[in-house]
Amino acid sequence: MSHIKITAKPRLATEKPKAIRRQGGVPANVISAHQPSLAITLSTKDVQKLLTQGQDSALIYLTIEGSPAEVPVLFDEIQTDGLTGQTLHVAFKQVSLKAKTKAEIPLELVGEISTPNLVLVKVLEFVEIEALPTDLPEKIEVQISGLTEAGQSILLKDLQIDTTKLHLVASEADLDGPVVLLQAPRVEVVEEISTEVVETEVLTAAKPTEAGEASKPSANQKAGADSQSHSSNKA
Template identity: 35%
Template sequence: MAELNLKAKIRKAEEKPKILREEGIIPAVVYGHKIKNISLSVDQKSFKQVFAKSGESALIDLEIEKEKKLRKVLIKEAQTDPVSGEYLHIDFYEVKMTEKITAEVPLEFRGVSPAVKDSAGVLVKNIDKLEVSCFPQDLPRAIPVSISALKTFEDAIHVQDLEIPDKVEILAVHPSDVVASVTPPRSEEEIAALEEKVEEKVEEVEGVKKEEPQDGEAAPSPADGEKEKKKDEK
């Protein structure tokens, strides 16, 4: 992959994050092991272009104004607005090329599964990323997973089946953990049973609604119930 470069400016204390965002600028910070935190600002459009290629597992050359040396960083966290999707804040983690790092690397599923194509099965991805440890220069952008090996519903791809670079160590999973498999399609009987359950739930909800008092009608109180009971006894 070609080197990724991103420019950043030093963010002054008086610069308000809200105003920066309105101007298309993202507040950010860079930090690292034994590295002093620096408040930054980056262009929203430029960041989107770089992040689309890097994700959180590719090194970026961060060019900070007035600094002669580029900083090697990873995007540690990218906060987004849940409504607009615009980026609100970025955390850059500066790495040292002589120190190992821990990062999450996405799995890239490739190919076509015969069990899906020919038997209408459903691909199940149990794991979609792996935590790894390695030197920054050895960090893979993604780990490929060929699903063409899933020919039947009994087949499965395990962690030990993946092609992991020699200089990369996989963490937090067991070699026998299942990465992906294919489940058979639901039978007509199973689909019918599910539809019946849905209908039962709908009927239960409708029944509850019918028992609720109408607008302007007070619900009977426990005291009213006692009065009616006494009348019946008399």
């Protein structure tokens, strides 16, 4: 695992997060189990460099201005704007280099599927690993070239990791679950509508209209009826 060094500035309580972002910074906190949370400010460029290089699971040595000691930390939480993608806040977890810790490690698919008509489904994006901070990998590779038939999968317990240093944090049921699986593509069945049914519905819908028109008296019939009524009254 690569060791990355970045520098941060102490953040005063009077400094507002929006103002920090406008000035090209990212508000952050260092969380420790043995002392209060430490408020700091990072450079936006440093944060974006870490994220774009896929090093959000890397061990980071943090130097805070005014303090000579380096603080080993891991990313704990990254808050981003859902619309712009801007990093709003970062939370680090301070770790001890001599104590095991837990971290989510991304999975990277390696190889190619030789059967083009099948669909590869990636079930998990991350796995939780427990290890010493210096032993945590940046990623875990999943070799998929061996998948050739629909229904084949790679289970969580089958991941190739150094079990002398790394421990998968998962239940027995989760260990038997798939990380990736190969499926046949779904085929949608479209039902055809019978032409006879459509024509019958049209004719049936037309009959009430014809009957309705037939029940209405014509102009001549109406005139004759009026004439008979007038003659009767005259008599």
